[in-house]
Amino acid sequence: MHQRASLEPSYVLKGLGIGDDLAHSSLRLSLGRWTTEEEVEFAGAKIIEAVRKLRSLSPLYDMHQEGIDITKIEWQAH
Amino acid sequence: MAYSDKVVDHYENPRNVGNFGSTGEVKGRKDVGVGLVGAPECGDVMQLQIKVNQDTGVIEDAKFKCFGCGSAIASSSLATEWLKGRTLDEGLSIRNTEIVEELSLPPVKIHCSVLAEDAIKAAIADYKAKNSTEAPQTAAKA
Numbered sequence: 001m002h003q004r005a006s007l008e009p010s011y012v013l014k015g016l017g018i019g020d021d022l023a024h025s026s027l028r029l030s031l032g033r034w035t036t037e038e039e040v041e042f043a044g045a046k047i048i049e050a051v052r053k054l055r056s057l058s059p060l061y062d063m064h065q066e067g068i069d070i071t072k073i074e075w076q077a078h
Numbered sequence: 079m080a081y082s083d084k085v086v087d088h089y090e091n092p093r094n095v096g097n098f099g100s101t102g103e104v105k106g107r108k109d110v111g112v113g114l115v116g117a118p119e120c121g122d123v124m125q126l127q128i129k130v131n132q133d134t135g136v137i138e139d140a141k142f143k144c145f146g147c148g149s150a151i152a153s154s155s156l157a158t159e160w161l162k163g164r165t166l167d168e169g170l171s172i173r174n175t176e177i178v179e180e181l182s183l184p185p186v187k188i189h190c191s192v193l194a195e196d197a198i199k200a201a202i203a204d205y206k207a208k209n210s211t212e213a214p215q216t217a218a219k220a
Contacts, residue, residue: 007121007186009121019119020118020119020120020121021118021119024118024119024120024121054145056095057092057095057143057144057145057151058123058143058144058145059114059123059124059125059143059144059145060118060123060145061145062097062100062101062143063101066100066101066102068101070118073114075116075117075118075119075123076115076116076117
């Protein structure tokens with residue numbers, strides 16, 4: 001569930017030459033000086049759970065599993 | 079910006095997730111209409127499949143898969159709930175504004191409801207195309 005002020009993907013990732021589809025699937029994590037290992041483990045477990053759930057909902061992940069090249073599909077941009 | 083309770087509920091408990099077969103399988107099924115709309119580059123892709131009673135023209139079952147934000151998932155989940163039990167024409171009468179209202183979508187998420195309406199129309203159009211007498215298709219029987 002990405003939820004930011006702007007729906008545009010990160011200009012930094014785009015500047016690095018990452019395609020829009022991958023840039024839309026990105027997550028930025030920041031660590032602070034007082035972030036503990038326990039917190040990192042906690043966040044990691046939550047993220048894994050969320051990614052599994054989102055993949056189970058995603059038609060693109062199904063296509064990927066079926067061996068369909070999603071870059072070959074004629075998508076209508078909106 | 080916060081998601082409404084209804085959006086959160088659909089995200090936590092999405093209704094009718096799935097499909098009636100793999101991409102190849104549903105292509106050959108005349109009782110199933112498939113709508114695939116949106117684009118990965120835009121961050122939203124919805125796939126809506128309807129299973130239609132071919133005698134009555136009533137949508138007996140509907141399933142979705144969605145790549146996108148919580149509002150996109152909620153919009154397509156809601157669409158499957160609303161489609162079940164409707165005729166094709168009744169399905170076509172669903173407007174994105176009704177989805178906006180039901181889910182209290184903010185302006186920045188209205189495109190999610192538009193995409194859901196597009197997915198409904200695409201699935202019904204696919205069903206109709208498969209069952210059109212003008213362009214008969216050789217049904218792939220397994």
